[in-house]
Amino acid sequence: MATRALPEFYWTAETDMACVAAAVTQTREHAYAHHIQRLMITGNFALLAGVDPHQLHEWYLSVYADAYEWVELPNTLGMSQFADGGLLASKPYAASGAYINRMSNYCGSCRYDVKSRTGPRACPFNTLYWDFIARNRALIGANPRMARMVGVYDGFGPEEQGRIAEGAAKFLSRL
Numbered sequence: 622m623a624t625r626a627l628p629e630f631y632w633t634a635e636t637d638m639a640c641v642a643a644a645v646t647q648t649r650e651h652a653y654a655h656h657i658q659r660l661m662i663t664g665n666f667a668l669l670a671g672v673d674p675h676q677l678h679e680w681y682l683s684v685y686a687d688a689y690e691w692v693e694l695p696n697t698l699g700m701s702q703f704a705d706g707g708l709l710a711s712k713p714y715a716a717s718g719a720y721i722n723r724m725s726n727y728c729g730s731c732r733y734d735v736k737s738r739t740g741p742r743a744c745p746f747n748t749l750y751w752d753f754i755a756r757n758r759a760l761i762g763a764n765p766r767m768a769r770m771v772g773v774y775d776g777f778g779p780e781e782q783g784r785i786a787e788g789a790a791k792f793l794s795r796l
């Protein structure tokens with residue numbers, strides 16, 4: 622499967638996604654981010670956007686003071702990016718903006734609307750999450766812990782599914 626390069630904002634924090642900007646800014650300033658920031662913000666974004674897992678691994682290894690490769694590499698490739706085919710984790714750690722909103726206070730100050738999955742203010746985590754479900758539906762449909770999400774996606778209907786695909790493609794083309 623084709624992968625994309627790690628976006629520049631992982632180094633600069635210059636993104637209008639408040640959650641990603643905060644996680645990367647903290648990383649730049651303290652060489653530290655907590656579990657939710659690593660797994661469910663920067664890791665989750667890379668997974669949903671189809672970033673090269675090896676580039677993400679090299680980024681984690683170089684930016685965190687507590688990153689030791691024997692722990693960091695299996696966590697990144699296995700748990701975070703599901704790039705080992707499911708040896709380490711029983712499901713991909715993919716989540717929409719709703720999860721980030723539940724676990725943080727970033728969404729209140731973000732230019733995006735965490736309740737929208739399509740449209741100009743749609744939270745990119747929502748659009749990319751549902752596009753990820755669509756692109757990987759064969760894998761996800763066979764996973765008992767995620768199969769329900771394929772049913773939810775099917776319930777959106779063709780028009781909303783088209784808007785999701787279009788929105789995801791447009792967002793990814795700007796990375």
Ligand code: SF4
Nearest residue numbers: 638640718728731744
């Ligand atoms: S609205 Fe979306 S992009 Fe913005 S902070 Fe919340 S989860 Fe992140």
